[in-house]
Amino acid sequence: MLIYKIFRADEWATLQADGDTVGAPIDVTDGYIHFSTAETVVETTTKYFAGIEGLVLLAIEADGLEPLKWEPAREGVLFPHLYRKLRMDDVVWAKPLPLVGDSHQFPDLT
Numbered sequence: 001m002l003i004y005k006i007f008r009a010d011e012w013a014t015l016q017a018d019g020d021t022v023g024a025p026i027d028v029t030d031g032y033i034h035f036s037t038a039e040t041v042v043e044t045t046t047k048y049f050a051g052i053e054g055l056v057l058l059a060i061e062a063d064g065l066e067p068l069k070w071e072p073a074r075e076g077v078l079f080p081h082l083y084r085k086l087r088m089d090d091v092v093w094a095k096p097l098p099l100v101g102d103s104h105q106f107p108d109l110t
Contacts, residue, residue: 002092002109003035003080006045009054012094015035020085032069033082035060038109045097045104055097055104060090061068 007015007024015021036044041057050053057081062068062080070078097104 001036001062003037003065004041004095004109005033005058005060005086006037006041006049007056007058008052009056012058013057015086015088015091016031020087022085030081031083033084033086035062035080035082037080040074040079041105041109042104043074045106049104052098052100053099055099056094057097057107058094059092059109060086061092065090 001027005023010045011024020026027033046053065082067083069081069083073079095107097106099105
């Protein structure tokens with residue numbers, strides 16, 4: 001199962017340059033890397049990244065990703081949280097999330 005991480009351009013550049021990352025500022029504050037599922041990633045983007053250009057959507061294979069925990073967040077929905085650095089070799093693919101009007105345009109999430 002693929003899970004998704006939204007990064008700003010500079011956060012994506014850091015992961016590419018360094019090979020791993022502790023994530024975005026919210027990830028550092030919370031002590032784990034936040035991910036979304038295919039069912040929640042659009043809402044996450046709307047809620048936390050509205051109007052931001054230059055976003056990149058990363059797809060990560062959840063199966064075998066350790067230590068990954070599914071924990072309740074918004075309205076009790078389970079979200080995947082990674083309790084280690086995200087490594088470049090965890091990334092299955094990365095695609096831009098262009099901003100068209102007021103909405104980000106998502107690629108096929110498979």
